[in-house]
Amino acid sequence: MDWEFAEGISKLINLSLVNTNGAYLSEEIQYSVLPLTRSFAKKKWEESTSKDVLLRSFINYFKKFILANSKNFNLLINDLENIRFVVGWLKVNEIQDHLLIIRALYSFYRDYGFWNEAIQNYNFALSIPPTNGDMNLHMAKARCEVVSLYLRKGSLAELDAAEKHLNEAIKVFTEAQDDEGLCASIGRKARILQKRKDYPNALKQGLKALKIAQTHNFVTRIADLEHEIGDSYLHLESYEEAEKHYQASLVLYEKQNNTIRIIGRYNDLGKVSSKLGDYQKARHLFERTISLAQEHKKMDTLCRAHIGLAEVLVALQETDLAKDHAQQAKEIAIQLEAQDELESANQILEAAQK
Helix, strand or coil: CCCHHHHHHHHHHHHHHEEECCHHHHHHCCCCHHHHHHHHHHHHHHCCCHHHHHHHHHHHHHHHHHHHHHCCCCHHHHHHHHHHHHHHHHHHHHHCHHHHHHCCCCHHHHHCCHHHHHHHHHHHHHCCCCCCCCHHHCCCCCCHHHHHHHHHHHHHHHCCCCCHHHHHHHHHHHHHHHHHHHHHHHHHHHHHHHCCCCHHHHHHHHHEEEEEEEEHCHHHHHHHHHHHHHHHHHCCHHHHHHHHHHHHHHHHHHHHHHHHHHHHHHHHHHHHHHCCCCCCHHHHHHHHHHHHHHCCCCCHHHHHHHHHHHHHHHHHCCHHHHHHHHHHHHHHHHHHHCCCHHHHHHHHHHHCCC
């Protein structure tokens, strides 16, 4: 109890690690904490008079860890239990830092499919009145992020909540003359209109946001909007236009070396190729998407790519393989609580069965 926190943890680890390696020496060494050491540490912790100091040290350590590794999903997933503890503690004790940390975790929450968890955290943070103008702007950006999470879920019942957040964000960005924030929020407005199947107005809003992005050379935002505009053209059955915008988005993401976004564009180009009847090209693109999405644990794109490939395989009359991919998509959709994808997977399974 009297050691410095970091040194104490180091000593405890050295005392408690036992080799739990399997019979084969070639296996990677694994370790487990001895139950007696756990019990001893718990007892000492409960008796500690400096528990609050140590707990704050732990919280501060993990806040720095999250901020430094917000894009390193493999590290974050390994510490998920600790991260959830820290987020819960901040929610009760340090509200502003709670918003800071969940915003840092946004991409992780989004790409791993922790949408409900993230939405609950965001909605709590956004229910607290902002204390100043900077905080108001900070919260407006958070509103755009939670809208993206709602859109990932694809639940029509929650679109009203998403739109309310978005209207608040647009108001703040307009008053603050924040062109980048305004551009992002208008782009999400296009996404909501797509979900409502109002594709002409979705295209109009997407082009409006793209004009702002091009005026100010918001390169990443341009890449995102090219993708969104491509989606609107896809639904309007202007497949060549859709392909042109998806390809433009892919080129920009390749220049940025943004692997996660590149995976999504392969999937989009696969959808266009399928609509144009080039099933072999579509198959290749979907298979490439699945491989990369599995590698990078991009679960929502993985789900959509399985659906896209299943549809192509149905067209190619490879029914058994199509059912296999549709079933995999269904399992992921259930895990993600993604209603649109679940419905699509079930439709393919029913069609393949017939």
